[in-house]
Amino acid sequence: MSELQFDDVTVRYGVGRAAMTAVDRVSLVVPDGEIVGVVGESGSGKSTLARAAVGLVPLHAGRILLDGAPIPRRGPRQLQMVFQDPYSSLDPRMTIGSSISEVMPSGMTRRARAAETARLLELVHLDPDKADAYPARFSGGQRQRVAIARALAGRPRVLIADEITSALDVLIQGTILNLIRELQAELGLSMLFISHNLAVVRYVASRVAVMHDGRIVEEGTTADVLGDPQDEYTRELLSAIPRPIQYTP
Numbered sequence: 001m002s003e004l005q006f007d008d009v010t011v012r013y014g015v016g017r018a019a020m021t022a023v024d025r026v027s028l029v030v031p032d033g034e035i036v037g038v039v040g041e042s043g044s045g046k047s048t049l050a051r052a053a054v055g056l057v058p059l060h061a062g063r064i065l066l067d068g069a070p071i072p073r074r075g076p077r078q079l080q081m082v083f084q085d086p087y088s089s090l091d092p093r094m095t096i097g098s099s100i101s102e103v104m105p106s107g108m109t110r111r112a113r114a115a116e117t118a119r120l121l122e123l124v125h126l127d128p129d130k131a132d133a134y135p136a137r138f139s140g141g142q143r144q145r146v147a148i149a150r151a152l153a154g155r156p157r158v159l160i161a162d163e164i165t166s167a168l169d170v171l172i173q174g175t176i177l178n179l180i181r182e183l184q185a186e187l188g189l190s191m192l193f194i195s196h197n198l199a200v201v202r203y204v205a206s207r208v209a210v211m212h213d214g215r216i217v218e219e220g221t222t223a224d225v226l227g228d229p230q231d232e233y234t235r236e237l238l239s240a241i242p243r244p245i246q247y248t249p
């Protein structure tokens, strides 16, 4: 995939006196083929960072680069996002197959789209014969698998995942996290993986950035940041999680 770079990015909401800075001079690199976790409590600016990356909110300052170049806003989407709520992220009136093939590059034949849809459903461990079923037939965890297949269908250079397991039961969370690890190893995903839950981030990310009040207070390899946290806020987050955490598929 590709390298995603936030270079001194600031995002503000509102104007004048009512303006607030949600992301404050953030610099962060998601190296090619790595999962970088962003962790922090609610309101720390994680989703705003994600929205900035996919162009849903404008930058007040700074740049966001893909492989060192500005992200083209026209043509195929370079970044695909998976959201928290699997119940609102899929159109209930579309079969999951249509939802997935909708995102594929234009110019593919019907047959090629069907084959690609089947391949993607298998990749996320769903039955390819279910392509004609509607989302209502699927559980939350299965819908999140569909959402991941859909994001991959767009052949993104980087994936952004914003709290993708937060709405799921703990056991289902574990299966989705295992899928993410598997896809990372298989496809070499570059991914910005956002969660308020440090245990979840620790499980999938090779690097971690800790966000607090719109700023990154600490960043490094997961082993370094969580094994020997330098920032007081990181230590607080760490002490709040039970350990050891084990997920079983």
Ligand code: ADP
Pocket: 013, 014, 021, 022, 040, 041, 042, 043, 044, 045, 046, 047, 048, 049
């Ligand atoms: P997180 O995802 O870490 O919970 P967000 O990026 O959603 O944090 O929010 C960061 C800050 O920006 C919060 O103070 C939040 O209230 C504020 N915020 C988020 N979205 C908007 C918006 N559309 N308009 C105004 N303020 C917003």
Ligand code: MG
Pocket: 046, 047, 048, 163
């Ligand atoms: Mg959020």
